[in-house]
Amino acid sequence: MAAGPRADRRDFYEILGVPRTATQDEIQRAYRKLARQHHPDVNKDPAAEDRFKEISEAYDVLSDPQTRRRYDAFGPDFRQVPEDVDPEAFQRGRAGAGTGQARGAGGAGGFGTGLGGDLGGIDIEDLLGGMFGGRAGRGFGPIPGADQEAELELTVEEAFQGGHRSVTLEGPDGRRTLDVRIPAGVTNGQRIRLAGQGGRGSEGAPNGDLYFVARIAPHPRYRVDGRDLYVDLPLAPWEAALGTSVGVETPRGEMKVKVPPGTSTGKRLRLRHHGLPHPRGSAGHLYAEVRIVVPAKLTDDERRLFDELAAVSTFDPRRR
Amino acid sequence: MGYALVLVRSASLNLEAFARATGTHPDLVRRLVALGILDADRDAAGELWFAPSQMAVMGRVQRLRAGFGLNYAAVGLVADLLDRIALLEAAPREARRPGR
Numbered sequence: 001m002a003a004g005p006r007a008d009r010r011d012f013y014e015i016l017g018v019p020r021t022a023t024q025d026e027i028q029r030a031y032r033k034l035a036r037q038h039h040p041d042v043n044k045d046p047a048a049e050d051r052f053k054e055i056s057e058a059y060d061v062l063s064d065p066q067t068r069r070r071y072d073a074f075g076p077d078f079r080q081v082p083e084d085v086d087p088e089a090f091q092r093g094r095a096g097a098g099t100g101q102a103r104g105a106g107g108a109g110g111f112g113t114g115l116g117g118d119l120g121g122i123d124i125e126d127l128l129g130g131m132f133g134g135r136a137g138r139g140f141g142p143i144p145g146a147d148q149e150a151e152l153e154l155t156v157e158e159a160f161q162g163g164h165r166s167v168t169l170e171g172p173d174g175r176r177t178l179d180v181r182i183p184a185g186v187t188n189g190q191r192i193r194l195a196g197q198g199g200r201g202s203e204g205a206p207n208g209d210l211y212f213v214a215r216i217a218p219h220p221r222y223r224v225d226g227r228d229l230y231v232d233l234p235l236a237p238w239e240a241a242l243g244t245s246v247g248v249e250t251p252r253g254e255m256k257v258k259v260p261p262g263t264s265t266g267k268r269l270r271l272r273h274h275g276l277p278h279p280r281g282s283a284g285h286l287y288a289e290v291r292i293v294v295p296a297k298l299t300d301d302e303r304r305l306f307d308e309l310a311a312v313s314t315f316d317p318r319r320r
Numbered sequence: 321m322g323y324a325l326v327l328v329r330s331a332s333l334n335l336e337a338f339a340r341a342t343g344t345h346p347d348l349v350r351r352l353v354a355l356g357i358l359d360a361d362r363d364a365a366g367e368l369w370f371a372p373s374q375m376a377v378m379g380r381v382q383r384l385r386a387g388f389g390l391n392y393a394a395v396g397l398v399a400d401l402l403d404r405i406a407l408l409e410a411a412p413r414e415a416r417r418p419g420r
Contacts, residue, residue, distance in 0.1 A: 035387060036388075039383075039384075039387050039388070041380050041387070042402065052387075141343045141344070142343045143343075143382045143383055143386060144375070144378075144382075189410065201379075205343065208376075208379070
């Protein structure tokens with residue numbers, strides 16, 4: 001049977017999202033729906049497993065009219081109440097004492113299951129082990145835990161340098177904090193595996209693994225494509241025309257880039273192997289993308305010189 | 321706690337060893353191979369060999385069966401669909417291009 005009740009336990013009806021007056025059919029429908037959403041093989045979120053177990057345990061109790069009556073009468077600690085205490089009598093006593101509680105509409109009516117229903121008092125789902133978690137181990141033996149996946153958002157700098165990140169996850173025993181080692185040169189979509197930190201196996205079966213899927217967050221300066229980095233390189237028209245040498249910000253610090261004369265917007269200047277490193281190969285490149293920027297307001301001198309240039313130049317950027 | 325990347329064992333398992341490692345019956349394992357749910361290689365002597373990755377597949381089969389009361393044919397279908405969804409979900413993540 002399931003583990004002993006915890007003090008902070010939520011109400012079973014609340015967990016399944018049904019009113020206390022729900023019929024057995026409604027309870028089963030709610031359970032099936034939630035189980036499909038939170039099954040650890042369908043939902044890779046590390047929090048889903050506990051939610052699934054909670055749902056299974058709630059269903060375990062509420063799907064059996066007998067246990068449900070006892071739960072309604074005695075509350076979350078119903079397992080501590082001796083079997084021979086009559087729930088109805090207990091509840092009448094409580095109602096009389098002025099602590100009336102809504103009574104569940106329990107009862108054996110309508111207790112059908114998708115697998116053939118009630119067979120002379122034996123729930124066929126019990127025989128087949130209709131779920132694990134709450135009823136783990138009935139005929140299924142040890143079952144290994146499912147792999148789980150969580151997204152890990154990294155900055156470009158973290159992907160470049162690698163490092164450690166403390167990640168807190170909700171777990172069965174409250175929150176747990178994991179120290180995740182981020183290898184230098186991790187790329188978008190790459191998975192970092194934490195062996196044995198996934199879903200728990202039942203009856204001593206191994207736990208699943210937990211995978212962190214790296215996602216590199218948008219950066220105000222860098223755009224990331226695989227291991228290549230792209231950065232804007234704004235140039236004045238005369239710098240682009242005459243050529244120059246300018247400083248470009250890279251994750252490794254500022255680098256000098258030679259801009260050849262006659263460089264137009266859109267031209268990419270490559271800094272070989274200055275992109276994200278590759279643990280087992282060559283690093284990506286860093287591309288400085290030229291963008292020609294003109295002054296919003298010209299001084300008198302600038303205007304005079306541009307006028308002069310316009311008069312002298314035969315250059316037509318639209319000529320085919 | 322610190323975790324390093326873990327090396328995957330590469331040794332194959334024969335039917336008996338696989339069944340023992342996964343806590344299942346060899347007959348069930350054979351049946352799942354016949355249904356195409358587990359992948360196995362057959363050697364010259366006709367014996368089945370399983371890659372260690374198949375242990376995770378077996379775990380999923382057990383969980384899906386236990387969680388939903390599915391029969392094994394349905395488990396195969398669900399497992400295939402889950403794999404396809406995982407592929408589809410991973411594709412846009414990897415194809416995400418720089419923002420312009």
